[in-house]
Amino acid sequence: xxxxxxxxxxxxxxxxxxxxxxxxxxxxxxxxxxxxxxxxxxxxxxxxxxxxxxxxxxxxxxxxxxxxxxxxxxxxxxxxxxxxxxxxxxxxxxxxxxxxxxxxxxxxxxxxxxxxxxxxxxxxxxxxxxxxxxxxxxxxxxxxxxxxxxxxxxxxxxxxxxxxxxxxxxxxxxxxxxxxxxxxxxxxxxxxxxxxxxxxxxxxxxxxxxxxxxxxxxxxxxxxxxxxxxxxxxxxxxxxxxxxxxxxxxxxxxxxxxxxxxxxxxxxxxxxxxxxxxxxxxxxxxxxxxxxxxxxxxxxxxxxxxxxxxxxxxxxxxxxxxxxxxxxxxxxxxxxxxxxxxxxxxxxxxxxxxxxxxxxxxxxxxxxxxxxxxxxxxxxxxxxxxxxxxxxxxxxxxxxxxxxxxxxxxxxxxxxxxxxxxxxxxxxxxxxxxxxxxxxxxxxxxxxxxxxxxxxxxxxxxxxxxxxxxxxxxxxxxxxxxxxxxxxxxxxxxxxxxxxxxxxxxxxxxxxxxxxxxxxxxxxxxxxxxxxxxxxxxxxxxxxxxxxxxxxxxxxxxxxxxxxxxxxxxxxxxxxxxxxxxxxxxxxxxxxxxxxxxxxxxxxxxxxxxxxxxxxxxxxxxxxxxxxxxxxxxxxxxxxxxxxxxxxxxxxxxxxxxxxxxxxxxxxxxxxxxxxxxxxxxxxxxxxxxxxxxxxxxxxxxxxxxx
Numbered sequence: 155x156x157x158x159x160x161x162x163x164x165x166x167x168x169x170x171x172x173x174x175x176x177x178x179x180x181x182x183x184x185x186x187x188x189x190x191x192x193x194x195x196x197x198x199x200x201x202x203x204x205x206x207x208x209x210x211x212x213x214x215x216x217x218x219x220x221x222x223x224x225x226x227x228x229x230x231x232x233x234x235x236x237x238x239x240x241x242x243x244x245x246x247x248x249x250x251x252x253x254x255x256x257x258x259x260x261x262x263x264x265x266x267x268x269x270x271x272x273x274x275x276x277x278x279x280x281x282x283x284x285x286x287x288x289x290x291x292x293x294x295x296x297x298x299x300x301x302x303x304x305x306x307x308x309x310x311x312x313x314x315x316x317x318x319x320x321x322x323x324x325x326x327x328x329x330x331x332x333x334x335x336x337x338x339x340x341x342x343x344x345x346x347x348x349x350x351x352x353x354x355x356x357x358x359x360x361x362x363x364x365x366x367x368x369x370x371x372x373x374x375x376x377x378x379x380x381x382x383x384x385x386x387x388x389x390x391x392x393x394x395x396x397x398x399x400x401x402x403x404x405x406x407x408x409x410x411x412x413x414x415x416x417x418x419x420x421x422x423x424x425x426x427x428x429x430x431x432x433x434x435x436x437x438x439x440x441x442x443x444x445x446x447x448x449x450x451x452x453x454x455x456x457x458x459x460x461x462x463x464x465x466x467x468x469x470x471x472x473x474x475x476x477x478x479x480x481x482x483x484x485x486x487x488x489x490x491x492x493x494x495x496x497x498x499x500x501x502x503x504x505x506x507x508x509x510x511x512x513x514x515x516x517x518x519x520x521x522x523x524x525x526x527x528x529x530x531x532x533x534x535x536x537x538x539x540x541x542x543x544x545x546x547x548x549x550x551x552x553x554x555x556x557x558x559x560x561x562x563x564x565x566x567x568x569x570x571x572x573x574x575x576x577x578x579x580x581x582x583x584x585x586x587x588x589x590x591x592x593x594x595x596x597x598x599x600x601x602x603x604x605x606x607x608x609x610x611x612x613x614x615x616x617x618x619x620x621x622x623x624x625x626x627x628x629x630x631x632x633x634x635x636x637x638x639x640x641x642x643x644x645x646x647x648x649x650x651x652x653x654x655x656x657x658x659x660x661x662x663x664x665x666x667x668x669x670x671x672x673x674x675x676x677x678x679x680x681x682x683x684x685x686x687x688x689x690x691x692x693x694x695x696x697x698x699x700x701x702x703x704x705x706x707x708x709x710x711x712x713x714x715x716x717x718x719x720x721x722x723x724x725x726x727x728x729x730x731x732x733x734x735x736x737x738x739x740x741x742x743x744x745x746x747x748x749x750x751x752x753x754x755x756x757x758x759x760x761x762x763x764x765x766x767x768x769x770x771x772x773x774x775x776x777x778x779x780x781x782x783x784x785x786x787x788x789x790x791x792x793x794x795x796x797x798x799x800x801x802x803x804x805x806x807x808x809x810x811x812x813x814x815x816x817x818x819x820x821x822x823x824x825x826x827x828x829x830x831x832x833x834x835x836x837x838x839x840x841x842x843x844x845x846x847x848x849x850x851x852x853x854x855x856x857x858x859x860x861x
Contacts (some may be wrong), residue, residue, distance in 0.1 A: 305462065307421055308414035310358040311407070319367045319410065326388050327369035333391045333399075334362045340396055341425065345432070353428050356421070365403060368415075372406035375844075378678045380520040381549075381601075382448060384509040386558050395440075397433065398449040401426040405456055409844055416846065420462050427453045427468060441479055442486045444514055450476045451521055458528065459766045461846025473528060477537045480521045483514075505560035508572065516549055519601070523608065530611040530686070531770045533619070533698045540586070540609060547575040548602040552676060582606050585655045586613060594662045600679035603663035607683055607690075610655050614690045617648050622697040625719070649694055656690055678764065685767040688741040689774065695734040696720075696778050704781040705858055720785035732797045735782055738775050739798055739814055745772055745838060746809040769839065769848040776835030776855060783817040784828035791818040832859035 313320060329337070338359045345353035360368070369390060377383060390399070404422035407415040430449055433440055440446045454476050457469025499507075522543055529536035549555075554573035557563035567573065576595065581602055583590045586609060595602075663683070702708075703716035724731045745768065783791065795818035798804070804811050816830035836856040842848035 304354075304424065304464065305417065305420050307354075307357055308417040311360050311364055311410075311412060311414045311418055313364055313367065313412065317412075319371070319412075320363060322370055322374065323363075323366045324370040324373050324385075326385050327373050327390050327402075328366045329362060329369065330391045331362070334365060337365075337396060337399060340429075341400070341422075345428070352432075353425055360418075368403045368406035368410060370406065371409040372402050375409040376405050379682075380516075380523065381552075381555060382513055382516045382520055384513050384555065386556070387506055387509050395430075395433065395443075395445050395449060397426040397430040398445050398452075400429070401449055401452045401456065405452060408456070408460065411843065416460075419456075420460055420465055423453060423456050423460065423465060427457070427472070442483060444483065444517055447476065447479045447483055447521070448517055450479065451517070451524055455524055459845040459847045461848075461850050473525065474537060476521055477525055480518060481542075484518065501564055502560045505563050512550060512555065512573075515547055518543075518546060519549055519605065523605070526608045526612050527766075530608065530615050530689075531766065533615055535616075536612055540582070544577070544579045544582075546578050548578055548581055548605070549599065550575050551599045578602075578605070582609050585610055585659055588651055588654075594658065596662065598663070600676040600683070603659075604679040604683050604686075606663070607659055607686055610652070610659060611686055611690050613655075614652055614693050617652060618693050618697060619699075621649070622699050625697070652690075652694060656687065656694075660687065682764040682767045684744075685764050685771045688737075689767070689771045691737060692734075692771070692774060692778060695730070695737075696781070698774065701774055701777040701781060704784070705777055705854070706861070716781065717785045720781045724782065724786050724790055728793075731782065732794055735779065735794050735818075736798045736801050738778055739804075739810060740802055742772070742775055742813065743804075743808070743810045746813065765842055765845045766847055769842055769845065769851060772835065772839055772842075773851040773855070776831055776838075779813070779817045780828045780831045780835075783831055786818070788821050792821075794818045829859040829861075832856070 341356045341359050343353075344351060344355045359365075373383075373385065377385075390402075400422050404419045404426060407419035407422065410416075426449065430446070430453065434446065450472060454469045454472045457465040457472070460466070522538055525536050525538045528534070550573040554563060554566055557566055580592060581595050581598060582605075584592050584594045585606055700716045700719055703712035704720070706713055708715075782794070786794065795814065798814060798818070804814060813831065813834050816834060817828075832855040836852040836859065839848045839852035839855065
């Protein structure tokens with residue numbers, strides 16, 4: 155993560171540091187070849203991993219990206235990766251540098267089965283990589299080789315005729331024959347520019363039934379996170395740009411949990427991105443189209459969190475374009491429905507016009523969320539500012555947006571002409587300004603409350619970057635000046651104000667008050683808010699830059715420096731450190747869930763519902779516990795363990811107890827304790843569905859635990 159522009163890598167880059175088995179095997183001098191090659195699971199892609207011997211024996215035949223989707227996935231399989239990774243992970247490999255001696259001569263096949271830059275591919279019995287690129291730069295953390303081949307097209311995604319997903323198709327997202335054939339025809343064509351192949355044709359495209367399932371999964375699983383499309387008036391067979399249609403299908407495939415679906419999703423995402431850029435070059439007027447901005451925002455979101463290095467880097471670059479295009483779009487579509495309305499307009503026409511206008515407002519908030527989400531979760535500056543959104547209207551309540559007809563919409567309105575809404579200034583001011591004369595809005599929806607919390611999160615990120623700078627400045631100064639001491643005191647006061655803002659948000663907009671089971675959007679924002687709230691409190695306790703260092707981002711020297719900082723904190727501020735550990739354990743309890751000894755290893759984590767917020771929080775929370783465990787003395791660990799047990803009353807049979815005991819309940823060698831924490835974190839993240847950034851984070855923790 156960046157604490158400033160000069161840093162090398164952010165949290166998502168750390169995500170992509172945990173690349174693939176085949177990529178990382180380049181760091182070793184040999185590859186294990188004693189694993190039997192077996193075919194992948196048949197039919198619907200479900201596989202029983204309860205039999206660990208079977209899992210280990212057939213590991214090399216499975217696609218790593220499919221693991222979180224298997225019905226009975228046992229994360230203990232993570233322990234078998236070492237047999238196939240041949241991963242010599244010395245501390246020096248964490249630092250940015252040149253090639254590792256002795257490894258340049260080794261050639262490795264790419265995940266596509268083709269070489270990266272010439273030479274014959276080698277037939278090695280090893281675990282196949284997820285849909286990612288293999289290159290010699292992968293021995294360097296966070297690196298991606300632009301010369302690496304693109305992801306290989308998977309086999310065709312097929313659904314069993316009895317698959318329950320076929321019964322969940324939303325008629326609003328069902329493609330007619332003409333739309334399907336136009337789309338298929340475009341995807342099966344190759345595109346060349348000056349003789350260079352830009353888009354290779356797909357060898358095959360899923361059947362209409364499967365495509366309908368993908369589009370419907372988008373509506374059911376992703377749309378609640380950013381409800382831009384007005385489903386009651388939406389027609390997927392209208393003249394939508396093909397790049398928008400393809401990215402909708404791509405994201406839906408990500409949520410499908412069927413074999414080869416996620417790899418196809420990344421292939422389609424790449425097609426949508428290329429087609430979008432070429433379309434804009436051909437017709438610049440598209441830059442003022444809401445469809446263009448919406449498609450670009452979806453491509454950017456999917457690329458950042460899909461777990462593919464190439465997609466991530468290209469999506470990261472696109473984020474700036476999306477923000478810029480939105481700013482121009484707002485000025486271009488300035489007229490409101492209130493200004494243009496005629497008294498003789500039919501109710502249906504007014505309803506449709508309002509839906510178009512409100513959809514544009516929601517698109518603005520989606521881009522704001524994308525920008526602030528990326529910044530807060532990656533510890534980087536946001537591109538948008540609070541001043542440019544302060545006059546925007548907050549999203550209206552779900553009941554108006556989800557009204558199935560114009561008549562129902564009018565019934566909800568009563569005598570009002572339009573759904574009630576308020577400026578964002580009124581919603582956010584009480585939380586970001588200490589002397590604000592307004593009280594927080596008591597009646598607000600989950601999306602607005604989440605936007606407020608996201609704004610607080612950006613302020614937390616900004617203040618913690620400043621605090622991290624002052625902390626290191628005070629350490630470097632041999633004779634601390636009075637100015638530095640004063641700045642640190644002022645910094646503590648800022649921390650206190652941010653704590654108060656978070657507590658105020660919690661009091662007014664708790665998860666319970668926002669959660670409505672019959673409203674998918676409200677449900678998502680309630681759960682995601684809890685993860686973001688916990689992340690904010692964790693950031694106020696520990697610098698994310700230090701958590702990066704404790705995991706080895708800046709080499710062995712960085713690990714030692716971060717460990718010394720945590721050791722000093724545990725010694726000087728015992729009360730605060732004990733409270734921080736207790737808060738973290740309590741927050742992780744809902745992710746571990748269940749009862750009985752140990753983690754529920756064969757079940758998916760509830761954190762999947764709020765990914766990527768849950769993924770980043772779970773990753774950083776385990777890094778924090780690892781830092782405290784490895785930096786604490788035996789006596790300090792015992793004191794922390796006793797404090798947490800007395801404050802939380804955790805049952806010894808609860809899954810979270812395994813984590814607490816691994817971190818602070820043993821008197822054995824400190825390094826081994828910390829590694830157990832990382833392994834548990836990897837196991838938990840491996841159970842997260844959908845966005846593969848979770849699996850990459852799991853790999854990172856798993857490999858780090860082997861140092």
